[in-house]
Amino acid sequence: MAGEIVLVLLIIVGIVGRASILATAASVLLILKLSNLQRFFPALERRGLEIGLLFLMIAVLVPLVNGKIQTKELWGTFFTTSGLFALFGGIVATYLNGQGLIMLRMEPQLMLGLVIGSIIGIAFMKGIPVGPLMGAAIAALLMKIYFLFR
Incomplete structure (x- = not known):
């Protein structure tokens, strides 16, 4: 129950602090938790950072691919x-x-x-x-x- 409270607080803080990525991430985790889909947590913990970095690298390389650079x-x-x-x-x-x-x-x-x-x-x-x-x-x-x- 404490984890859910922390996630709700992070959602509120993310909204108030204009940190939409934080609010979205906390919302996704809360939905997974409340939907009884915690079995995905180990995979997210193991590979989540790599997936995030993959999308960050893609975003950085887009100007090269689309001809802006x-x-x-x-x-x-x-x-x-x-x-x-x-x-x-x-x-x-x-x-x-x-x-x-x-x-x-x-x-x-x-x-x-x-x-x-x-x-x-x-x-x-x-x-x-x-x-x-x-x-x-x-x-x-x-x-x-x-x-x-x-």
């Missing part, structure tokens, strides 16, 4: 300052995301803090919800820095 423009960006920073940013982000995923697997209860932090960022800082994985990555980095200087 020309192939010759792509190669030229590697030799610009912003292109090199983008390349480095991608490398660092994927490494940090991996560290965040490890942290979430070890301490899944941190997810609530990540979700609430994301909602605060959306509501008060005009942020964009890119998902809890990047939040976990930043949290993992902050934890490493904290333990380094402790």
Whole structure:
């Protein structure tokens, strides 16, 4: 029963905080739970992140496929300052995301803090919800820095 209450609260917070993805995700999980379809939870837990990342990658690649970005423009960006920073940013982000995923697997209860932090960022800082994985990555980095200087 506590899980359902948390999901309802997340739906409310998602609606109030204009985080429609959070509200939708919590709604889907609540429907699955109330429909007695919890047998899908292990598969969602195991593969949900991969499925989400698949759709994110598809969305990022669409401009290349539909001709908004020309192939010759792509190669030229590697030799610009912003292109090199983008390349480095991608490398660092994927490494940090991996560290965040490890942290979430070890301490899944941190997810609530990540979700609430994301909602605060959306509501008060005009942020964009890119998902809890990047939040976990930043949290993992902050934890490493904290333990380094402790």
